[in-house]
Amino acid sequence: MKRIGVLTSGGDSPGMNAAVRAVVRKAIYHDVEVYGVFHGYAGLIEGQIEKLELGSVGDIIHRGGTKLYTARCPEFKTIEGQKKGIEQLKKHGIEGLVVIGGDGSYMGAKKLTEHGFPCVGVPGTIDNDIPGTDFTIGFDTALNTVIDAIDKIRDTATSHERTYVIEVMGRHAGDIALWSGLAGGAETILIPEVNYDMDDVVARLNRGHDRGKKHSIIIVAEGVGSGVEFGKKIEEATSLETRVSVLGHIQRGGSPTAFDRVLASRLGAFAVELILQGKGGRCVGIQSNQLVDHDILEILDRKHTVDQSMYQLSQELSI
Template sequence: MKKIGVLTSGGDSPGMNAAIRAVVRKGIFHGLEVYGIYNGYSGLISGKIQKLELGSVGDIIHRGGTMLYTARCEEFKTIEGQKKGIEQLKKFGIEGLVVIGGNGSYMGAKKLTEHGYPCVGVPGTIDNDIPGTDYTIGFDTALNTVIQAIDKIRDTATSHERTYVIEVMGRDAGDIALWSGLAGGAETILIPEADFKIEEIIDRLKRGHERGKKHSIIIVAEGVGSGVEIGQKIKEMTNFETRVSVLGHIQRGGSPTAFDRVLASRLGAYAVELLLNGKGGRCVGIQNNQLVDHDILEILDQPHTVDKSMYKLSKELSI
């Protein structure tokens, strides 16, 4: 193998640039030519491909987002779209590909591998919802962004004696809500992986109020429902002064933490090692601080799970 490509796909996450840098420099170190594919699979189809040098990835390790840009591409889900992408890979002589992204990105990598182009997936998503790895690139940064917001909102909640509902990202996964809620001392955490009853939340708020508690923080993963609607129900059922904050896309941005920079560097470099060893259709991860790789198809078939012991602990500590 003499030429490899790298692309980022799906939602951006802090640390993607560090992973791109690792892929490029690890590849060049081993004598490979490395090509950046811009705008994800959409850019692959249209041929937005450029050779990257050492200097191309200088001064990016600390930057959020992705220098290669990203886009969702419905066309690549079709056989015709995949064939167009393969034509571009042939045109540039690219023999292997590193794909940085989430589940949808992995599916594209799997399809290309089936067409004869070895691909390795690198988990880049703030949701931490990729099986086969303890952490995904961007999760730690997003988590710290949310915690900072919780701390600031708590100051206001305390000053005004209010209940605050904070909606965080996590359509299908509750990791951001669970971790930030536990770290931020939230009284209630709502995640997609666990059922809840609004009556239980109300009872907990009232019990706290009766013992003199003047403010509360409730963390809601977006996959559970609208934070605004939940906040309205709480206000109607308790008559407590209630406010809602939807953190939104602020969670995806910002300079990556040291943890995410190191994680991205390790995973990006490991992906190149797999390609050099002739391994495709794999995805990399970290488990118990050790680099691992799995078959992409097997990972895509596995459901995401959260640590239920952490969820149980959050309830015990917010009694």
């Protein structure tokens, strides 16, 4: 194999640039040309493809977002869209593709592999919701962004003796909420994977207030519901002054942590190794600090789960 491509797709995550850098430099080290596909699968269909050199990925390891840009592309879900992408790959002589993104990106990689183009998926998403890997690229950075916000909000909550509801990202996965809530000492954590009892939440707040506690922090994953609406319910049920902070897309940005830079570098380079061996339909990950790869179909068929023991611990420590 003498020419491969790399693209980023779906939501951006800190560390994607480090992964792109690793793919390009690992490939060039092995005398393989690398072409960057800009704007994800939409750019693939439109032929937004350029050759990348060593200097093309210089000075990006510390930058958030993605140099290759990203976009959603419903058209690529169709056979017609996939055929257009394949035509562009053939036109540029690309023999294999590294796809950096989440489960939607993996589905595109699976389709291309079925059409005869070996693809390897690299898990890039802040939600940490890809099975087969302990961590995804960007999760650690997003987690630290949330923790920093919680610490700052707690200062205000303490000063004004208020209850604060903080809504974090996680439509289908509660990892950001669970990890940040445990690290930030939240009194209550609500995640999509676990049903909550409003009476229990209210009882916790009242118990704390009765023993002299002046403020509380509640972390709500967006997949559970609106933090604003939940804050209204809390105030009505407890009569405690309640404020709501929705962190939103601030969680996606920022310079990646050292952990995410190293993780992205390792996974990006490992993906190139698999591609150069002609292996397609695979996705890479890290488990117990060891690099692993799985059949992409197996991963797409599996459901992400949170660590229930961590959730239980958060309950025990927030009595």
